[in-house]
Amino acid sequence: MAREFDRSGGRSVTEEVNIEHAENPSAYPPSIQAGIPKLGETPRGWTRYPLGDLLLKVERPARLTDNQTYQLVTAKRNRGGIVAREVLRGDQIKTKTQFYVEAGDFLISNRQISHGACGLVPPQLHRAIVSNEYTAFHAKEKLEPTFLNALMHSVYFQQTCFHSSIGVHVEKLVFRLEDWLKWAFDVPPLEEQRRIVAVLETWDRAIDQTERLIASKRKRFEGLLAQYAMKFHNERTEFGALVELISERVQPGVCDVPNESTELENIEPETGRIIGSSRVSAESALRSRFKAKDTLFGKLRPYLRKVAQPSFDGICSTEIWVLRSNPKVLNPDLLFFLVQTQEFQATATKQSGSKMPRADWDLVSTTPVPCPRAMDQQIRAAALLDSALQSIHPELKRLDAHRAQKRGLMQKLLTGEWRLDGRFEPAALTSRAVLPGDAA
The missing domain is CATH 3.90.220.20 (DNA methylase specificity domains)
Incomplete structure (x- = not known):
């Protein structure tokens, strides 16, 4: 048997x-695509944009109240999406600089984006909160949010995240958001x-x-x-x-x-x-x-x-x-x-x-x-x-x-x-x- x-x-x-x-070099975990990001010829009918022309950064500061409860969320590695964490009172949240996210936001973890920690905020997590270690975006009129959610799975997208990060250890990379927004993307x-x-x-x-x-x-x-x-x-x-x-x-x-x-x-x-x-x-x-x-x-x-x-x-x-x-x-x-x-x-x-x-x-x-x-x-x-x-x-x-x-x-x-x-x-x-x- x-x-x-x-x-x-x-x-x-x-x-x-x-x-x-x-291929991932053996020094990196599977969540990382360490290859050099390269775009070929722009497909017929598509347009090449800097990523910054496709995304709009949004911030909604949250003033925490000690006796009020808040839903926290996290971005899973390997492009696992945005999921719920614990529900805490304001006085239990150590990091006081928090922001609201809304359904349809594209949320990235600045610390873990090189490992694919990003995704669209689902409806059930509307008005949850995250710390300033996250960045939220709206897709501009040239980009469907659901297409962006698919695009994050592409090898090229993953490579741009890794090459916009600096550091001597793969688990302690510092993400440079402004550099990332300069990368060009071909969009239909x-x-x-x-x-x-x-x-x-x-x-x-x-x-x-x-x-x-x-x-x-x-x-x-x-x-x-x-x-x-x-x-x-x-x-x-x-x-x-x-x-x-x-x-x-x-x-x-x-x-x-x-x-x-x-x-x-x-x-x-x-x-x-x-x-x-x-x-x-x-x-x-x-x-x-x-x-x-x-x-x-x-x-x-x-x-x-x-x-x-x-x-x-x-x-x-x-x-x-x-x-x-x-x-x-x-x-x-x-x-x-x-x-x-x-x-x-x-x-x-x-x-x-x-x-x-x-x-x-x-x-x-x-x-x-x-x-x-x-x-x-x-x-x-x-x-x-x-x-x-x-x-x-x-x-x-x-x-x-x-x-x-x-x-x-x-x-x-x-x-x-x-x-x-x-x-x-x-x-x-x-x-x-x-x-x-x-x-x-």
């Missing part, structure tokens, strides 16, 4: 959409902007529908897991009596080990998928060795629920527990699900007060977990849970494909390489499917 995982990145690309990835007429947005929104709807289906199937899996825990509640055994914590350490470059390692970021939360791998060198830190069908559990920030059961031998970060079942008392496939039960998760995620909490093995090993004593019952339970989990994986691949196709479309449409005619008017797209090959 070993689960096969995609180690190439988990992305599929259709023949119709060819994704052209810009408003009607073509609307067509581009309408096409991309069809992919957004497909992505949203697939995410909803994944969430529904995930709830079914969690329900079955809860039923399993209730059924065998009276057959609980201390976790440490069922498994062994493997602590075989290896030094990359010294021992006979692969030059790739599974790190925390390679384990996709809640899905059990291992996405890609990380390169290691002789100078790298110690790693742990694991075997196929061991269970990997991310002990650093365990609330992230990073759990995997690899189908291959390898090495991993020491921030990951390598757990191996005692074959006399525990089926290895069931172990993968035991660490996802409420009993185990509740103990593993107990906070230690640290900003980077780690699960405590001494505490976890004494936690009673539901485990039938009969091996045939363990096998049947694992098979049922695995079937529910495996039903999610085709949808995850479909979601990967939709996202990859949208990225490819954006690079084609936002550079003018693919052009859209009247067939792609927003009203026309509501009555028919859109195919990438339709673009002219």
Whole structure:
């Protein structure tokens, strides 16, 4: 029942959409596009403007009242958009220089814009507040706000953000707003902007529908897991009596080990998928060795629920527990699900007060977990849970494909390489499917 995982990145690309990835130097995280921003010839019918001719900076100072509550927002990295933070009283907000934002503002985090922290303020966050570490803009009449929200995903846009920042460390860059506003951008007429947005929104709807289906199937899996825990509640055994914590350490470059390692970021939360791998060198830190069908559990920030059961031998970060079942008392496939039960998760995620909490093995090993004593019952339970989990994986691949196709479309449409005619008017797209090959 070993689960096969995609180690190439988990992305599929259709023949119709060819994704052209810009290479990121290894010194930078994936959120950064460090290449030199270059514009080719302006597409026919488009106009080249300095960014400052397209955006208008807006400021709405907020006078905080101690006993009044305020909604705070933040800009997520990797172009994750504008999302809510906490709601605080005025006397709880340390930075007193705050500004209101309104729905439709294009908001950037001056500290994190090089990492893609920007986006349109959604209607539900109208009149929220941000500190002076953010800048809000209105799109001028030449630019549709929704087109700007798509444009921020282009490689060129990301590169201009990075090259408008200075500093010696990628996490401490200082953004120079005036320099950024001088960069030139090629922009299509408003009607073509609307067509581009309408096409991309069809992919957004497909992505949203697939995410909803994944969430529904995930709830079914969690329900079955809860039923399993209730059924065998009276057959609980201390976790440490069922498994062994493997602590075989290896030094990359010294021992006979692969030059790739599974790190925390390679384990996709809640899905059990291992996405890609990380390169290691002789100078790298110690790693742990694991075997196929061991269970990997991310002990650093365990609330992230990073759990995997690899189908291959390898090495991993020491921030990951390598757990191996005692074959006399525990089926290895069931172990993968035991660490996802409420009993185990509740103990593993107990906070230690640290900003980077780690699960405590001494505490976890004494936690009673539901485990039938009969091996045939363990096998049947694992098979049922695995079937529910495996039903999610085709949808995850479909979601990967939709996202990859949208990225490819954006690079084609936002550079003018693919052009859209009247067939792609927003009203026309509501009555028919859109195919990438339709673009002219």
